[in-house]
Amino acid sequence: MTGFSEQSTHNPESKTNRAMDYIPNTDAGLDAMMREAGFATFDEMTATIPNKLKDFKLELPRPLTELELWNELRSLAACNLGVDDVLSFLGGGAYEHYIPAAIDTLTSRSEFYTAYTPYQAEASQGTLQAIYEYQSMICALTGMDVSNASLYDGGSGLAEAVYLALNAQTGKRRVVLSGAVHPEYREVIRTYTRGLDCELVELTPCHGVMDMKTLQEALQVPTAAVVAQSPNFFGVMESMGEVSRLAHEAGALLIASVNPISLGLIQPPGAYGADICVGEGQPLGIPLSYGGPYLGFLAAKKALVHKISGRIVGRSTDVNGTTGFCLTLQAREQHIRRERATSNICSNQALMALRACIYLSLLGKRGLEEVARLNWQKAHYFQKAWCQLDGCRLVYEQPFFNEFVMELPETASALLAQLEDQGIYAGIDLARFGMSANQLLVCVTETKSRVDIDRSLKAIKQALDRLKGRASRADR
Amino acid sequence: MNIPENLHYVETHEWLRVEGDTATVGITDHAQHELTDVVYVELPAVGRKADAQAAVAAVESVKAASDIYLPVGGEILAVNDQLQTDPGLVNSDPYGAGWLFKIKVVNSAEVSKLMDAKGYAGLIAAHAS
Numbered sequence: 001m002t003g004f005s006e007q008s009t010h011n012p013e014s015k016t017n018r019a020m021d022y023i024p025n026t027d028a029g030l031d032a033m034m035r036e037a038g039f040a041t042f043d044e045m046t047a048t049i050p051n052k053l054k055d056f057k058l059e060l061p062r063p064l065t066e067l068e069l070w071n072e073l074r075s076l077a078a079c080n081l082g083v084d085d086v087l088s089f090l091g092g093g094a095y096e097h098y099i100p101a102a103i104d105t106l107t108s109r110s111e112f113y114t115a116y117t118p119y120q121a122e123a124s125q126g127t128l129q130a131i132y133e134y135q136s137m138i139c140a141l142t143g144m145d146v147s148n149a150s151l152y153d154g155g156s157g158l159a160e161a162v163y164l165a166l167n168a169q170t171g172k173r174r175v176v177l178s179g180a181v182h183p184e185y186r187e188v189i190r191t192y193t194r195g196l197d198c199e200l201v202e203l204t205p206c207h208g209v210m211d212m213k214t215l216q217e218a219l220q221v222p223t224a225a226v227v228a229q230s231p232n233f234f235g236v237m238e239s240m241g242e243v244s245r246l247a248h249e250a251g252a253l254l255i256a257s258v259n260p261i262s263l264g265l266i267q268p269p270g271a272y273g274a275d276i277c278v279g280e281g282q283p284l285g286i287p288l289s290y291g292g293p294y295l296g297f298l299a300a301k302k303a304l305v306h307k308i309s310g311r312i313v314g315r316s317t318d319v320n321g322t323t324g325f326c327l328t329l330q331a332r333e334q335h336i337r338r339e340r341a342t343s344n345i346c347s348n349q350a351l352m353a354l355r356a357c358i359y360l361s362l363l364g365k366r367g368l369e370e371v372a373r374l375n376w377q378k379a380h381y382f383q384k385a386w387c388q389l390d391g392c393r394l395v396y397e398q399p400f401f402n403e404f405v406m407e408l409p410e411t412a413s414a415l416l417a418q419l420e421d422q423g424i425y426a427g428i429d430l431a432r433f434g435m436s437a438n439q440l441l442v443c444v445t446e447t448k449s450r451v452d453i454d455r456s457l458k459a460i461k462q463a464l465d466r467l468k469g470r471a472s473r474a475d476r
Numbered sequence: 477m478n479i480p481e482n483l484h485y486v487e488t489h490e491w492l493r494v495e496g497d498t499a500t501v502g503i504t505d506h507a508q509h510e511l512t513d514v515v516y517v518e519l520p521a522v523g524r525k526a527d528a529q530a531a532v533a534a535v536e537s538v539k540a541a542s543d544i545y546l547p548v549g550g551e552i553l554a555v556n557d558q559l560q561t562d563p564g565l566v567n568s569d570p571y572g573a574g575w576l577f578k579i580k581v582v583n584s585a586e587v588s589k590l591m592d593a594k595g596y597a598g599l600i601a602a603h604a605s
Contacts, residue, residue: 306516306518306536329515329516330538331515331516331536331537331540332536332541336539336540336541337541340534340541340543
C-alpha cells in the first residue's frame, strides 16, 4: 500500500505495514470492519480517492524513541528565555507577577486541567461553581453588577465591549477610541469592526493622556461609546471620572479597560460610572507563556445584561430546592439568537478564570492592595533614581501605576542591546510601536527587589556612559 | 388553542386589538406555547415610529429569541412595564395581562388586510399538518 513507511519496525507481517502507528485497531479488527462495509481491501475502500493523491512518500526523518524525542524538545525549549532566566522590566499588556504555588497545584488537578468546555453544563456543577465564583470576584473587584464567564484576552474583550455598546445603543454607529489605549488592542478593535457599520474615531493623546477638550469635541456627534484605558499604554492614570462625565452627558456609554492588579489601589470603574469594564486578567496568577493563554474579563451594569456576550453562570435551585449552578440567559448567545446575537463567542477561558479565582482568594482584599502598593512603590523608586542619570527624563509628568516612559540620551535599542548581554531586559522600545526611538516603556512589579533595581540602575548608568563614550570617540 | 374572535392576526403570530385609532399588540396563545417559558421581553422605546412588519421588539424564552413585528404601521404609545418583573405573563395571559405594547395606528386601511380568527386558525392547522 502506498503512502506509508516501508520500514515497519512495528510488525513486518502487518497488512497495513504501519510504523509509529498509535491507532489501536488490530489487523483482525480492520478486516472485520472492511468486510462489514463491503470491501475486500483497504485499496478498494479508498478507490474513490484519485491515485495521484495516494501515490506519495512522506519524507519524514526516522522515528525517534521517547528518550531522543524528549532531548530534542528540551533543546528547543532551551532556546526560550523566561522571566526566571533574566531580570525583566517588560510590561506593555502582559505582566510578571508572583504566582503562588497553590495555583499550579490546584489547577493541575485533572478534573480542571483536562476538562473541555461543558456541553451538558448542568452535569458539571464543580466547573460551573468555579466560574460563578470567578464572576462574583470580578464584580467585587471592578464594582460592576454582572460579569460573564470570561473571554479570550484583554484585546478581544475590548472588541467585545465595543460590540456590546453598538448593540445596546441602537441607531448610534460611532465609537470614540482613546489613542492611549494599547496599540495592539486598538488594532484588534479595528479588525473586529471591519465590515461592520461602525465609525471608529481615534483621539490623539496629549502629554500621555486623553485630552478632555478633544474628547468633548468628538462627542458633539452622536456616539455609542467612549473607549478608554487606565492605567493607559504609557502607564499613566487617566481622569476616568471626567471621561465618564463627558461620555454620559453626550449619551455615550463608557467602556473602561483596566489592569486588575491596579484595582488593589485605585478606584474601580464601577465607582466612576463605567458602563462596561474589561481588561486582561493575565496578571491574576497566569504565567506569561509567550502570549497566552490569557484571560479577558468583561463586566457591565445590570441594564446591559441581556446584551452581554459569552457565557454567564447563574445560581438557582433545582426541583428539590437544592442550590445548583447553570448557564443562564442563554437566549443571548449565538446558538439561540443566531445572527442577532452580540457575538459568536461560545466558549471561555475556564482554566485561566479558575487561576484568577484562586489568586484573588489567596490574596484577598488586603493582599491585593499590598501587591498593588508594592508595584506602585517600586516603580516610583526606579523612576526617580533613573531620572537622576544624565540625559534621562520621565516623558509624561502624570500619575502612574507600575509603568512609565523614560526618554534616553541614546536610542532605546542601543541601551537594550547593552543590557541584554547582562541578562537585564530594561523595557520595551517604543520604536516598535512607531513612537520615538529614544523612549522606553518600563514596568516594575512586586517581583523586583531593591537589589535588582539598584543593580539595574548601575548597569544602565554604565551602559549609557559606554554608549556616550563611543559616540564622543566617533565624533573626534 | 385559544383564538379570540374579536382580534386581528398576522402570520408571524402577533394579535392586534383595535381601540379607536389606537391598538394593543401581543403574541398569540399558539406562539407562547411554541416558545415555552418566556424569560425576558425586550420592548421598544415609547415614541418609536415604524412601518408594518418592522421588528420592534423581541421575546426571549429558554430556548429561543423571537422578533416581534408590527402588524400595522404606527407609533409606540405605551409598553407593558409589568413584563420587566413578570415576563411569564406572556405565557399565562397572552391576550390580557401579557400584552406587549400599544400603538397609534397610522393607516386604518392596513387593519383590514389582517387575518381574522378563522383565518389564523386555518394558518395554525396548516402548519400542524
